[in-house]
Amino acid sequence: MEPPNRPCExxxxxxxxxxxxxxxLSAHVQDALVRVGDIAFLADKRRFALVGSRFDWAAELDGRLERCRCGLHFEGVQRVRCQRICRDQPDAVLELLAVTFEPDPEPPSGVIRLYFAGGASIALDVECVEAQLCDVGPRWKVAARPNHDFSGELDEHAPRGP
Known part of the structure; x- marks a missing residue:
């Protein structure tokens, strides 16, 4: 039987x-699972950080389905805004879909956005792009890879907006 932790390399x-x-970096954290309680803004250090369990897309290319604990942080963060995230529910789990950057008219400052499944998002007003992703914990096998329906088919019976 194979041990749950893989080699450090x-x-x-x-x-x-x-x-x-x-x-x-966004491609590597796609489908990471993040507990709301594992998200923090350290205003005095101008750092935004989170810990999650990322699906290892590179391992999947070798036929392995694995997740591992990772840390992601951003430096030079001036302000954080959240949408559809209940911070009073620290055990709620978010699925991170993408991380993007929108430059201000006067770069290098801009907004980094973290998009989560279900319409949740976090906007970071930053001085510039400075982020680090690092695997920080164990690696374990999972039964399936994350799956998204991108068929683009619309439900004809869905309610229409105003």
């Missing part, structure tokens, strides 16, 4: 300093 460490780097 599989640990991922990424540093993003521009929107292209951030796109790569």
């Amino acid at each position: 599989l640990a991922l460490r990424l540093h993003a300093l521009d929107s292209e780097d951030l796109s790569l």
Whole structure:
């Protein structure tokens, strides 16, 4: 039987300093599961951080279905805004879908957005893109890969807006 922890050489460490780097980082955290209680804004340090369990998309290419604990943090954060996240429910789990950057008219400042399933999001007003992703804990097998329905088919019977 294989031990639950994999060798340290599989640990991922990424540093993003521009929107292209951030796109790569976003691909690695796609479908990460994050407890609301594991999200923090350290205003005095201008740092936003979270801990989650990311699906290892690179391992899937080798035929392994695994998740691992990871930390993600952003530096130079001036303000944080949340939408559809109940901070009074610390055990609620969010599924991170993407991380994007929208530059201000005067770069390098802008807004980093973390998009979660169900319409939840977090907007970080930042001085510039400076993010780090690091595997920080165990790695374990999972039964299935995350799955998204991108068929684009619309339900004809869905209620219409005003």
